[in-house]
Amino acid sequence: MDLCGKTKPHMMYKNTEEIVGRKTCSSTGCLKAKNGNIIMKKDKILERWAEYIIYELFDDNRKHDHDVMKRNFADPPIMKDGVRAAIRKMKAGKATGPDGVAVEMIEALEEYGVEKLTSLLNEIYDTGEIPADVSRSVFIALPK
Incomplete structure (x- = not known):
């Protein structure tokens, strides 16, 4: 407590951490393991991020051959109006x-872009083949 009888929260937090004996580090230099231990080695941090992203955050229980259903030609193709609406969103x-x-x-491509995207999307829809570049995802972990 200070002279006015008020608490100093930052001092209380610091003292509590010292008494409990927890390890602390900057947000960029370490990460908590699944068991709660602190990881400080870069290779182990990268392994933990990969484990978290792949198996916890984006766990995918579907089969991994990703069969895409081809368009039944009785179904209508993807229309330019739908592509325009998607671009606006x-x-x-x-x-x-x-x-x-x-x-x-x-x-910026305006109508030319709508035409090309519609053509590309219909080709994917007709063949059922998704280009590898379209199905690739990149995750960048940013510490809080």
Whole structure:
């Protein structure tokens, strides 16, 4: 307590941590393991991130051959109006994916882009083959 009878929260926290004896580190230099221990070696930190992302955060119980159903030609193809609507819903100012294509680039192509995207999407829909570049995801872990 200070002279006015009020507590000093930062001092209380520091003293509690000293008494309990927990290890502390900066947010960029360590990570907690599944069992609660602190990991400080870079290779172990990377292993833990991979384990968390693959098996906990984005666990996928589906079969991994990812069969894509081909379009039954009695079904209608993907229409330009649907592609236009999807482009309008996309949020600008976001980071690009592995392809380097930003939303703003797609929007700048206007009708030409709508035509090309519609053609590409219908080709994927007709053949059932998704290009490897489209199915690739990249995760970047950012500490809080």
